[in-house]
Amino acid sequence: MKSHSLASPRTYVISWCALLALLLLTLGSAYLPLGSLNTAINLTISVTQAAIVLLFSMHLRSAHPTLRIVAGIGFFGIVILIALSLSDVLTR
Amino acid sequence: MASTIAPIAPQFDDAVQQRDASNLGIWIFLATEILFFGVLFAAYAITRTQHAAAFAAGSRLTDLSLATVNTALLLTSSLTMALGVYAAQSGARRALVRWLSLTVILGVAFLVIKGFEYHADYVEHLVPAVDFSYPGAQAGEVELFFYLYFVITAIHGLHVFIGVVVISVIAVMASRNAFGPAYFTPVDLTGLYWHLVDIIWLFVYPMLYLVSRS
Numbered sequence: 001m002k003s004h005s006l007a008s009p010r011t012y013v014i015s016w017c018a019l020l021a022l023l024l025l026t027l028g029s030a031y032l033p034l035g036s037l038n039t040a041i042n043l044t045i046s047v048t049q050a051a052i053v054l055l056f057s058m059h060l061r062s063a064h065p066t067l068r069i070v071a072g073i074g075f076f077g078i079v080i081l082i083a084l085s086l087s088d089v090l091t092r
Numbered sequence: 093m094a095s096t097i098a099p100i101a102p103q104f105d106d107a108v109q110q111r112d113a114s115n116l117g118i119w120i121f122l123a124t125e126i127l128f129f130g131v132l133f134a135a136y137a138i139t140r141t142q143h144a145a146a147f148a149a150g151s152r153l154t155d156l157s158l159a160t161v162n163t164a165l166l167l168t169s170s171l172t173m174a175l176g177v178y179a180a181q182s183g184a185r186r187a188l189v190r191w192l193s194l195t196v197i198l199g200v201a202f203l204v205i206k207g208f209e210y211h212a213d214y215v216e217h218l219v220p221a222v223d224f225s226y227p228g229a230q231a232g233e234v235e236l237f238f239y240l241y242f243v244i245t246a247i248h249g250l251h252v253f254i255g256v257v258v259i260s261v262i263a264v265m266a267s268r269n270a271f272g273p274a275y276f277t278p279v280d281l282t283g284l285y286w287h288l289v290d291i292i293w294l295f296v297y298p299m300l301y302l303v304s305r306s
Contacts, residue, residue, distance in 0.1 A: 013171065026298055030305040030306065050295070074126030085137065
């Protein structure tokens with residue numbers, strides 16, 4: 001495997017600013033009366049934030065494909081778990 | 093000074109192979125952590141689907157301002173951790189110790205605020221099985237929300253606590269010059285764990301605190 005290169009401090013500070021901005025966005029959006037769209041917006045922002053942390057702070061952007069696959073397995077498992085469980089609950 | 097030279101275990105060809113193996117190992121561990129919290133998130137998704145109104149009512153009783161401050165603290169601690177790993181790679185020992193110490197302080201602050209939050213929940217009779225009373229309709233379902241709230245936040249808090257302990261140990265090791273540009277794997281791996289704990293909180297925050305605030 002190719003050894004990973006670390007990002008620069010500038011990258012970390014920019015992602016931190018983006019993460020805080022997204023935090024304010026998700027907080028603010030929760031006060032808008034949008035019904036079930038609120039949850040969708042909150043979740044989308046969480047996924048975006050997680051992607052920023054995974055790609056930059058955790059260096060997956062420059063990581064070897066093996067690491068990316070292993071990192072993806074956990075998230076893939078969660079999606080399967082929740083999707084299949086809800087497909088039962090929501091269709092009764 | 094010799095301690096900054098990477099000790100290579102006999103099963104590895106060189107330092108790069110050893111570091112890649114460590115990285116793969118921690119990612120496999122992190123994948124199991126993701127699944128571990130995933131089970132709790134799945135339980136939450138199913139229960140909330142079945143009792144949407146009660147979860148909305150329960151969520152409105154949580155302390156959003158403390159949780160938002162805590163989210164910002166955790167995001168900032170992730171930044172200081174990342175800068176610590178960068179300092180370790182650059183061989184900046186004093187900066188490394190400083191960034192790690194700052195990360196520990198932010199982690200402890202998170203836990204202290206969480207403690208205040210738990211205390212307020214206790215005073216308001218919101219702790220299931222210990223002291224729970226809810227005057228409105230669907231008290232049992234609201235209690236279910238708080239059951240998940242306490243299990244998820246307590247297990248996440250335990251992860252933060254473990255992280256604080258590990259980062260403290262790494263900081264002491266760093267102050268004794270244990271790391272340098274040729275060997276900083278323990279700092280790197282601890283950082284990956286800390287970032288994952290941060291990611292999990294990024295999902296816990298809207299799940300427990302932002303339901304039906306409008």
